[in-house]
Amino acid sequence: MRRAIALARTQVGRTGDNPSVGCVIVRDGAVVGEGVTAPGGRPHAEEQALIQAGEGARGATAYVTLEPCGQRSSGAPSCSALLAQAGMARVVVACDDASTFAGGRGMARLRAAGVRLDQGLLGAEAADLYSAYRPAK
Numbered sequence: 341m342r343r344a345i346a347l348a349r350t351q352v353g354r355t356g357d358n359p360s361v362g363c364v365i366v367r368d369g370a371v372v373g374e375g376v377t378a379p380g381g382r383p384h385a386e387e388q389a390l391i392q393a394g395e396g397a398r399g400a401t402a403y404v405t406l407e408p409c410g411q412r413s414s415g416a417p418s419c420s421a422l423l424a425q426a427g428m429a430r431v432v433v434a435c436d437d438a439s440t441f442a443g444g445r446g447m448a449r450l451r452a453a454g455v456r457l458d459q460g461l462l463g464a465e466a467a468d469l470y471s472a473y474r475p476a477k
């Protein structure tokens with residue numbers, strides 16, 4: 341999660357209305373993919389980390405600084421759906437996202453898919469990233 345927070349920090353203030361999110365995917369103790377929200381806000385961190393991880397995402401753990409989105413404003417598949425579809429075993433989230441596109445729905449989708457969830461790891465450190473973030477209503 342420290343690595344995910346460090347990644348997110350690199351894009352704070354550069355992602356428009358979107359929060360800067362960091363995602364690190366770990367399997368068998370090795371990083372197999374990582375990503376950070378792109379300048380302008382898209383693609384999302386998880387999308388990029390999953391592309392990098394490829395089949396390595398199956399059975400892996402994702403460390404994400406913010407709740408993975410449960411819906412995209414474009415109608416594209418949400419990050420929680422992509423994580424579940426990739427066969428992720430566990431997702432560890434630092435902070436909640438109160439956005440209308442998340443708001444617990446990302447977590448619910450992952451839980452329904454049987455993904456193990458842990459919340460709050462390094463939550464205070466990660467929350468610092470989001471002091472200026474205003475979740476979409």
Ligand SMILES: Nc1c(N[C@@H]2O[C@H](COP(=O)(O)O)[C@@H](O)[C@H]2O)[nH]c(=O)[nH]c1=O
Nearest residue numbers: 361377384385408409412413419439441
């Ligand atoms: N940037 C970011 C997230 N941003 C969240 O996803 C919502 C929908 O984003 P969009 O479809 O791009 O408009 C956005 O309002 C915010 O709550 N979520 C994530 O899982 N990962 C990311 O990297």
